[in-house]
Amino acid sequence: MQQSVAHPSRKHLFIQDVLLISIMAVLAACGLIYEYLLSHYAGRVLGIMETAIYAMIGLMIVSMGLGAFAARTFKQPFTAFAWLEVVIATIGATAVLIIAGIIALTGTLPELVSQTFNLPPDTVIEGGTLEQLREYAGYLPYVAGFFLGFFIGMEIPLIARVRERVYGQHLENNAGTIYGADYIGAGFGALLWVTIMLTLDITTAAVWTASLNIVAGIIFLVRYWDKIRFPKALLTIHLLLVIVLVIVADSGARWMSNFANVLYKDHVIYQVNTTYQNITFTQRRMGEGDNQVIDMYLNGRLQFSSSDERIYHSMLIYPPLLASARQDHVLVIGGGDGLAVRDILKWSPKSVTLIDLDHGLVELYSEQYKIRDDQQTEALRAKLMQLNNSAFEDPRVTVMFGDAFIEIEKLLKAQRHFDTIIVDLPDPSHPDLNKLYSDFFYARLKQLLVGDGAMVVQSTSPYHAQDAFISIQKTVAAAGFQHVEQYRQNVPSFGEWGWTIATKMGQSAQQRIQRHDKLWVTDDYVDLTLIKAAFAMPANFYRDKKSIEVNHLGSGVLYRYHTLAWQKDTGVYAKGSQLK
Helix, strand or coil: CCCCCCCCCHHHHHHHHHHHHHHHHHHHHHHHHHHHHHHHHHHHHHCCHHHHHHHHHHHHHHHHHHHHHHHHHCCCHHHHHHHHHHHHHHHHHHHHHHHHHHHHHHHHHHHHHHHHCCCCCCCCCCCHHHHHHHHHHCCHHHHHHHHHHHHHHCHHHHHHHHHHHHHCCCCCCHHHHHHHHHHHHHHHHHHHHHHCHHHCCHHHHHHHHHHHHHHHHHHHHHHCHHHCCCHHHHHHHHHHHHHHHHHHHHHHHHHHHHHHHHHCCCEEEEEEECCCCEEEEEEEECCCCCCEEEEEEECCEEEEECCCHHHHHHHHHHHHHHHCCCCCEEEEEECCCCHHHHHHHHHCCCEEEEEECCHHHHHHHCCCCCCCCCHHHHHHHHHHHHHCCCHHHCCCEEEEECCHHHHHHHHHHCCCCEEEEEEECCCCCCHHHHHHHCHHHHHHHHHHEEEEEEEEEECCCCCCCHHHHHHHHHHHHHCCCCEEEEEEEEECCCEEEEEEEEECCCCCHHHHHHCCCCCCCCCCCCCHHHHHHCCCCCCCCCCCHHHCCCCCCCCCHHHHHHHHHCCEECCEECCCCCCC
């Protein structure tokens, strides 16, 4: 009598299927988070966050496609899938740390060469092979992204073959089931990124993601132990990787902080990820005594230097306040560092309303709005509040947290009006910022401005980004302001910088300022003569004005002008980087 072959029961197959689909969903979530981690780190290194994200996503999609093709070469799907997961977890957990170390090494090579050959202290080694090595190191996140994408792309074809081996037959809806798990898992990965991972230190986020990856890999390994080649070796590697994760969790943040010093020209004293951006502060000693210069970077871009920020903020604040009939009620869009508010308070306003998206930024400059109270943050906060004269603690100052595009609608509904409006936003270097430089947004601000008031807009560099600068002027004019003018001043940390000032009726801002014979506040650098002279522009500066487009809402015109004009290098502006 022939012995019958035992087949898995339906219940047993169902349990295995749920296990495989769940593993696929977890791995999809991990893959998406790895993608975001690498793209955000690439943005910090290159100083072009949005471009890095788009490039990384595109690169990883292509590499995933190549990986899917390559998966056909593996004859044993159980073994291939098990080894694949430990490889992906290893790369995901250590890639950023290794890349940061390589960048730090290439960044310090000029100093090592100088010390080796005993060169004079004032000799600067730049260019040549050393500069090329440093430049190439900055693109290593994309190399890691390619390999990660390549291996991640193998997961779906391999898990699909595993399912068919488990069932012992071809599954008609196999692809749909696996892709469904993959898409849903990626959705949860995006949710985890936005709600948790985005605010974690980058090495901590990598460790947690790799941990999920490892757990899924071990579950698969244990369940299909007898179908996998060299399972003991694979289990040993998993356990070794767990030890690596513990080490990275304990020391990774400290190592990254040390490596980060090479990305900036000065010593990094504080870094934090908020929900919206990476904030970095650097410090250097200047001269004798306790004179220290603090610089702040958002996503790798320099926002201010304490050595010369007073020039920028004086030129931002004084002209529109001089051009306004009163200085009683002032609205500030952006300016979460409180430095603009500090200078506005010199004019004895009755109220200052500030709208900023990022509570995590404002809290670093204020006791009233603080979230963190650890020792390191408190030490930094003390320095920053000294810089902005504790502006946010003044009872006349109110902070509204949220997207200014939405928040101004609340002000309009409440029928609020302001004597002066200050728009102190970062450069339009991200598509999300483009709407806050649009004709629609300026038209809404015009409704908030009193008839004899003035509005000013931070307008990037007229030298490096001339087309973007002029586009802002034309966009403000298109919003219905009667007089729109521009002025400029040299800010050493940025070079030539510019602003756009507008009035809605009566005389232009320049005419109003010309009537004054003195500046109402004292300033160590800016005086009335300097302000009046700032309206002078180079010969033929507006020669091509007709060809410059208005930045209509949704057009992306200004973002395109700005992107073409600026090139970033290690968090500082490149010299003469206008592209036509």
